[in-house]
Structure formats: structure tokens, C-alpha cells
Amino acid sequence: MPMTITEKILAAHSEKEVLSPGDLVQVKVDMALANDITAPIAIKVFGEIGRESVFHRDKVALVADHFVPNKDIASAEQVRIARDFARRHKITHYYEGGDVGIEHVLLPEKGLVLPGQVVIGADSHTCTYGGLGAFSTGVGSTDLGVIMATGEIWLKAPPTIRVNYEGRLNPFVGGKDLILHLIGMIGVEGALYSALEFGGAVIEAMPMYQRLTMANMAIEAGGKNGIVEPDEITKAFVKERGPEAEAGAVYYRSDPDAVYERVITVNVSDFGPQVAFPHSPANIRDISESGTVLLDQVFIGSCTNGSLEDLRDAASVLKGHRAARDIRLIVIPGSPRIYMEAIREGIIETFMEAGAVIGPPCCGPCLGGHMGILASGERALATTNRNFIGRMGHPESEVYLGNPFVAAASAVLGRIGAPGEL
Amino acid sequence: MLAEGRIWKFGDDIDTDLIIPARFLNVSEASALARNCFADLRPDFAASVRSGDILVAGNNFGCGSSREHAPLAIKAAGIAVIIARSFARIFYRNAFNIGLPLIESAEASEGLAEGEKSRVDLSAGTILRISDGARFTAKPVPDFMAGIIRAGGLVPYTIERIKAGS
Known part of the structure; x- marks a missing residue:
């Protein structure tokens, strides 16, 4: 059978x-x-x-x-x-x-x-x-x-x-x-x-x-x-x-x-980077249709996008740029080995020059645990997996989900945007 | 098994972060979790729910994380049974494993309203609204799951299996 x-x-x-x-x-x-x-x-x-x-x-x-x-x-x-x-x-x-x-x-x-x-x-x-x-x-x-x-x-x-x-x-x-x-x-x-x-x-x-x-x-x-x-x-x-x-x-x-x-x-030729809008991972829009969403925080990490390659992807966009004045950029490598390798490759330097806070390997703010909790009314774009109500902090905060390239570009732009806009 | 109480009505896709937000997961005692059950969504719930009350929801109840703290909080708060149109997979297992019965009934999910007194007969798979005697039927609980509930949850069920030498 x-x-x-x-x-x-x-x-x-x-x-x-x-x-x-x-x-x-x-x-x-x-x-x-x-x-x-x-x-x-x-x-x-x-x-x-x-x-x-x-x-x-x-x-x-x-x-x-x-x-x-x-x-x-x-x-x-x-x-x-x-x-x-x-x-x-x-x-x-x-x-x-x-x-x-x-x-x-x-x-x-x-x-x-x-x-x-x-x-x-x-x-x-x-x-x-x-x-x-x-x-x-x-x-x-x-x-x-x-x-x-x-x-x-x-x-x-x-x-x-x-x-x-x-x-x-x-x-x-x-x-x-x-x-x-x-x-x-x-x-x-x-x-x-x-x-x-x-x-x-x-x-x-x-x-x-x-x-x-x-x-x-x-x-x-x-x-x-x-x-x-x-x-x-x-x-x-x-x-x-x-x-x-x-x-x-x-x-x-x-x-x-x-x-x-x-x-x-699924024909992948049909779409660009995808963004999940609050408060559901199914509330998907193409980045080109995401409008102007101003952000307070960008988080790069988690079990979804915390690998060395994910960090490389984000760093490739951030290189030579700085996060917008009003953005808290938080980066958490997924493991000690990834953290170490990211230091050796100069990726951590790129993040820090962009104004990022680097956290120790852990789940971090993904589930509103700690290391980057959102206040009421704040908006974050995160490379994580869930954007339920209150997922990363206050029940009146908002979480948008995207890939590491989008997260890096959004940190620089201060709003949700694509790397092509830099 | 019978349950009788007031209905607490919820909508679709109630996730485990809404049932018990992560900031309350630094403890694992059921009574402590119950105090913060639905803390953000229904702040009045934990203080007002009475033992034997019934939770009624729409689609995909309990989606999201695997935290068993979610059904533990609901059960310890006093809810005797949850009726929904559908349940998320991990929540479904968790609830039966800790001895909190769930039943799937689209008609009860639609027909029952907040605060109505109702009676649930789990073995018969029927739900009765006390005020007008309206009856709703549910999908029967699978035999295997009913067995776990009869044993009192997965732990006593497993102890029985170990004793039986299987």
C-alpha cells in the first residue's frame, strides 16, 4: 500500500x-x-x-x-x-x-x-x-x-x-x-x-x-x-x-x-515578501500592499528565524545603515554557536553599528516573556511566528510578522518596508 | 457524566495566549493559573466563573502554543466542559489528558448564548438549555478519548496500562 x-x-x-x-x-x-x-x-x-x-x-x-x-x-x-x-x-x-x-x-x-x-x-x-x-x-x-x-x-x-x-x-x-x-x-x-x-x-x-x-x-x-x-x-x-x-x-x-x-x-512567482498583520498569522498582505505602518520595535530572532543564515540575511540589508531613531532593534542569535560565528563573521558588528541590542540566545520577546516587551499602542515587526493579541506584551500592542530581510529594512525605514526601498 | 452551569460565550480562534498570557507562565500551580485565566480578554472571568460553568466557543478553540497551563487554568477556574465548533489539536489532547472534557457541536456553538443555564450529558452527547428545553447534539466523544476521561486523565490511564503490563 x-x-x-x-x-x-x-x-x-x-x-x-x-x-x-x-x-x-x-x-x-x-x-x-x-x-x-x-x-x-x-x-x-x-x-x-x-x-x-x-x-x-x-x-x-x-x-x-x-x-x-x-x-x-x-x-x-x-x-x-x-x-x-x-x-x-x-x-x-x-x-x-x-x-x-x-x-x-x-x-x-x-x-x-x-x-x-x-x-x-x-x-x-x-x-x-x-x-x-x-x-x-x-x-x-x-x-x-x-x-x-x-x-x-x-x-x-x-x-x-x-x-x-x-x-x-x-x-x-x-x-x-x-x-x-x-x-x-x-x-x-x-x-x-x-x-x-x-x-x-x-x-x-x-x-x-x-x-x-x-x-x-x-x-x-x-x-x-x-x-x-x-x-x-x-x-x-x-x-x-x-x-x-x-x-x-x-x-x-x-x-x-x-x-x-x-x-x-503555489506559484511563488506571484508574490513578494509577505507580512502578517495583527492579530493572526493568516492575515497576510504582500509587502507592496502593506501601506505605511510606523514601527516602535523590530525583533530578529526566534525558533522561526534565529539561524546563522537568517542573521546573515538581515545583516546583508543592514550593512552600512542605521536603524531609524525611533526604532528599538533587538537581535537574538538562536544558539551560542550561532552567536559566536556571527561575531567571527562581523555580523554582530554590523548589527551593533546599526544600533541593535543583542540578546543572549533564548526565546526573548517572541512570547512576551522578556527582553523586549511592548507597551500599549506600540507596534513591532518580528521575524517570529505568532502575532496574536498581546503576544509580545500589552494587549493593545501590535505585532507584524515578516522575514529577516524585511525586518532589517523596516528597522532602517522606521516603518514596514522592503529592502529595495533603501 | 453530567455538567450543569451557566454559559460563558467566546468567539473563534481563541488562542492560548488569550487563555493565559505568557507573563503568567512563570508558575505551574493550577490555582494560580486560574486567577489569571482570560486576564486580558475577559478580566471579569476568573472572579465570576462558578464551578460547573460551561464554556462555549466557535472554531479552533485553543490554537497556538502547547502550554498545558491553558486547559489547567480553565479547569481550575471551575469550567466543567468546553463546547466548541472545533478545537486546535494540541489543546484537544491536553484537555482530555488532564481530565477536562471537550465536545464539538456546531449547533450548540451557535445556539447557546452568554449566561444561559444549560446541562451537558457527555456520554449521550447532548446539551440542554434549561430555560426552554432546547436540545443540541454533539459529535460523540471518540471511544479512546472517553476512556481517558473515564480513567480520570492520561496519568491514571497510563498507570493502569503499566500495571496491566502492556
Whole structure:
């Protein structure tokens, strides 16, 4: 029976040989992760189940990336719960302090999530790893606590929506724009409970960091997972992670006659950079139709666009420019390694010469945690994934989503604009 | 399982940032979370909601982050059941996992109004408006999910499974 890549990965991790959408299966988990917000509840659940040890100390990752460096006493207590648990159970992959990066940037960078794996995380953007050709999805803390105890999760095999991107990319258009455009087309529940499989000539030529960005935002369309079939670009990425990663990767592809719930074709020649207007990631406009939107803050970073390549993209626009007088420009590299490399390449210098504040690797202001909270009436353009009411601060603030090129140009212009306007 | 209470009516795409804004996520105790449930959207909610009340919403309730703090806050505030036209995926799992039942009913989502007293029969999948006896039907809760609710949530369900040696 023909299967999609999502069905093949789930089948390979269950007792079934073939899977169809709707089948309920117990699935073995290759990597389970939680952060400083979601881990404490998962740890409590783990305690209630009463198992002595976690199912595998190398297959649990705890990443304190949300409210760190600890922003207040309550947050510090949450991190301590995670740290104590990690010590007690000798969790190999515990990250805090100078080791920490944004979970969905850090884990692929370290080769801890690989093609063909099942990765389940207590964070909705766990779907990011689909960019590598893994099945990955977000759950809550109780599911995660059960996985830490048993190594398994129940899942319903999702139907798959195949999205083929064809045509020729316009300047300053990349993965972020392709996923925003799609969410604008199908809506915030357009892929509810479904897998979103990205393909077509444009995806086949797309670098890994942009594939990760696309899969990252599958959840914003309600999707269970986003996924890209692995290819030579994937294999090159895995090779850079070392021989252990290469040995662990399994490369699945959808069968040519796999059954899809729906097939969508997007012609990328038709649009420029995309901007999501408040207060929904589906409220999409082309940059050319965004009008005059004055800004108070620009944020470049997050699990969506916090990679080294994203920073390079932004710096290429900012080079030789300065952020407008009234703009707070905040840049947060996604991991310590990215931060270091950005220093070596002179990217951080470019940002600082442009007037940017550089934050330590963490989620930062994306979820209104800290390091760049908005006051009432303030507007920000961010390279993040959500622009819900109050997402980055005051409920009367506004968040606009865009790609790193647009963010850099907007910082200089003091309003939403394209690099071509500089 | 029966629930009876007043309706709290919400619209479409109520995201988890609206249910419990991130600034309140530096704690994980359900009672503390409940105090800030819908803090920005319905500041009167946490103080006025009574145990057994029913939340009614439109499409895609609970979209956004995976924070289990969202259903925990709603449950601890006193809400006995949520009725919506549809639920976001992670919220759906989370709610059942912590023993907060959800039912999907387009007709109840449209027909019920703020403040109306209603009774929900989860096993029968029916909703009754007390004032005029109007009945609404819901999509039956899938057997597997009903099993989790019967066990009291995913934790007791898992303990049973471990004991059974599966």
C-alpha cells in the first residue's frame, strides 16, 4: 500500500506495517523535549506515574530557553525544577546558561534530531524538525511526562496535505514568505489535525534553514506536523553533524502514488515578501500592499528565524545603515554557536553599528516573556511566528510578522518596508 | 457524566495566549493559573466563573502554543466542559489528558448564548438549555478519548496500562 513519508515514519515506530489516516497507534519516541515552562508540569506528571527512571537518558532533552536568563524568582524556581530533575536522572541533554540556545535551533544544530525520527516536544513549534524529514509534533506537559516514563505516545495518523511550490522566487522571498503565504491561503485551521508536506521544485532547491522555518510554522495553520522529504541537501546537513548523526538518520520519501487529502499548488512567482498583520498569522498582505505602518520595535530572532543564515540575511540589508531613531532593534542569535560565528563573521558588528541590542540566545520577546516587551499602542515587526493579541506584551500592542530581510529594512525605514526601498 | 452551569460565550480562534498570557507562565500551580485565566480578554472571568460553568466557543478553540497551563487554568477556574465548533489539536489532547472534557457541536456553538443555564450529558452527547428545553447534539466523544476521561486523565490511564503490563 502506498504511503506518505509521515505514514511511513509513524508505521516504522509502531507495531503496524502500514498506516492509514485515522489509525490510532502507540508510537515509540526517539527524542522527547521540554523547556523551562513546560518541563515542570511534565516532571510532576512523571512523578505521579511512579517510574524510577526516565525511559532513556539520552532521549530526553530539557532546554531552559523561554524565561532565561531567569527573569524573576518564579522563573528561576521553574528552571531549578528542570535542572534538579536533569541531575537526578542524569539527563544527557540538559541545556542552561551558556550552553542554551532556542530548543528548535539547538537540537538540529547538535544533530540530536534526525531524518526519519519521531520527535515529540512539549512546545508547539516542535514541528520544526519536519524540515529534516522527521515526524515531529508538539504536545502538552502531561503527554511529555508520560513519554519520559514510557518512551511512547498514542497518536492518530494524520491525513496529509501536499503543497507543491512552483515558479521562480522573487528577490528577498524565502521559506518564511512561502509558509506565510500558505497560511494566508488556507487559514489558521486550514491544516487542522493534518500533516503539511512541502514539495515541488522550489522546496527541492531550498536551503535547510528555510525548510526548518517552513515546518516550524505548520502549527500556525493548525497542522500536526510539517515535513519535507529528505534529499541531498538534507544529507549534507546531516553529514555536517558527524558520523553518529549519519548513522542514525533514516531517509523516507512519500510513494509516488501516496494518497493525499488535498494537493495545493503555489506559484511563488506571484508574490513578494509577505507580512502578517495583527492579530493572526493568516492575515497576510504582500509587502507592496502593506501601506505605511510606523514601527516602535523590530525583533530578529526566534525558533522561526534565529539561524546563522537568517542573521546573515538581515545583516546583508543592514550593512552600512542605521536603524531609524525611533526604532528599538533587538537581535537574538538562536544558539551560542550561532552567536559566536556571527561575531567571527562581523555580523554582530554590523548589527551593533546599526544600533541593535543583542540578546543572549533564548526565546526573548517572541512570547512576551522578556527582553523586549511592548507597551500599549506600540507596534513591532518580528521575524517570529505568532502575532496574536498581546503576544509580545500589552494587549493593545501590535505585532507584524515578516522575514529577516524585511525586518532589517523596516528597522532602517522606521516603518514596514522592503529592502529595495533603501 | 453530567455538567450543569451557566454559559460563558467566546468567539473563534481563541488562542492560548488569550487563555493565559505568557507573563503568567512563570508558575505551574493550577490555582494560580486560574486567577489569571482570560486576564486580558475577559478580566471579569476568573472572579465570576462558578464551578460547573460551561464554556462555549466557535472554531479552533485553543490554537497556538502547547502550554498545558491553558486547559489547567480553565479547569481550575471551575469550567466543567468546553463546547466548541472545533478545537486546535494540541489543546484537544491536553484537555482530555488532564481530565477536562471537550465536545464539538456546531449547533450548540451557535445556539447557546452568554449566561444561559444549560446541562451537558457527555456520554449521550447532548446539551440542554434549561430555560426552554432546547436540545443540541454533539459529535460523540471518540471511544479512546472517553476512556481517558473515564480513567480520570492520561496519568491514571497510563498507570493502569503499566500495571496491566502492556
